[in-house]
Amino acid sequence: DSGVTQTPKHLITATGQRVTLRCSPRSGDLSVYWYQQSLDQGLQFLIQYYNGEERAKGNILERFSAQQFPDLHSELNLSSLELGDSALYFCASSVLAEHNEQFFGPGTRLTVL
Amino acid sequence: AQSVTQLGSHVSVSEGALVLLRCNYSSSVPPYLFWYVQYPNQGLQLLLKYTTGATLVKGINGFEAEFKKSETSFHLTKPSAHMSDAAEYFCAVSEGGTYKYIFGTGTRLKVLA
Numbered sequence: 001d002s003g004v005t006q007t008p009k010h011l012i013t014a015t016g017q018r019v020t021l022r023c024s025p026r027s028g029d030l031s032v033y034w035y036q037q038s039l040d041q042g043l044q045f046l047i048q049y050y051n052g053e054e055r056a057k058g059n060i061l062e063r064f065s066a067q068q069f070p071d072l073h074s075e076l077n078l079s080s081l082e083l084g085d086s087a088l089y090f091c092a093s094s095v096l097a098e099h100n101e102q103f104f105g106p107g108t109r110l111t112v113l
Numbered sequence: 114a115q116s117v118t119q120l121g122s123h124v125s126v127s128e129g130a131l132v133l134l135r136c137n138y139s140s141s142v143p144p145y146l147f148w149y150v151q152y153p154n155q156g157l158q159l160l161l162k163y164t165t166g167a168t169l170v171k172g173i174n175g176f177e178a179e180f181k182k183s184e185t186s187f188h189l190t191k192p193s194a195h196m197s198d199a200a201e202y203f204c205a206v207s208e209g210g211t212y213k214y215i216f217g218t219g220t221r222l223k224v225l226a
Contacts, residue, residue, distance in 0.1 A: 002156060002158065004156070033214070035216075042216070042218045042219060043157075043203060043216045043218075043219065045213060045214060045215070045216070048213070056213045058213065090156055090157070092156075092157075101147070101159045101162060102157075102159070102214065103158075103159075104149075104156030104157045104158065105156050106155060106156050107155075107156055
């Protein structure tokens with residue numbers, strides 16, 4: 001158990017819908033990362049927050065957005081969902097903003113029908 | 114720009130044989146390098162990391178990796194494979210000042226009895 005929690009574990013929805021994925025980092029970790037893992041794209045870095053502020057952006061679509069709240073939990077919002085958005089979404093946390101070990105949550109499996 | 118290349122998306126070894134998973138990186142500044150392992154239906158967990166200092170890094174479960182600057186490589190090895198080592202392994206690089214992790218495409222290790 002990494003100490004990072006993600007909800008929900010599984011999510012099934014339809015094209016065009018909007019969903020919110022939630023992540024609670026390990027106690028004491030200030031940095032949160034979001035990743036998308038799919039068979040064809042592999043593990044893709046989406047976005048990173050540090051202590052409430054966006055720090056780095058990766059291959060995140062404009063239909064996706066994220067935020068980190070004052071209690072340090074984070075949410076990833078996915079809108080206008082497409083079939084290709086079906087993937088595993090991981091959240092990871094670390095103590096500092098860079099170079100530290102990342103602790104990964106168990107992931108949320110999103111299926112878009 | 115930093116990048117990571119993992120040679121071989123699938124590697125098979127016999128139980129008790131040497132495990133060698135290859136990782137080459139590209140970075141304009143001294144990199145921080147990581148190996149993560151992902152077991153089925155789980156998030157990633159850190160095996161080992163190189164930041165500075167000794168170039169031979171020992172990790173969990175008997176794995177080690179050597180940072181070779183001249184070859185821009187960070188290959189992962191284990192002297193004797195165990196059935197429980199079957200998993201997917203990811204090499205990652207973090208470059209100072211960017212806050213971004215770049216993950217390789219992963220190598221799926223199969224251990225044959």
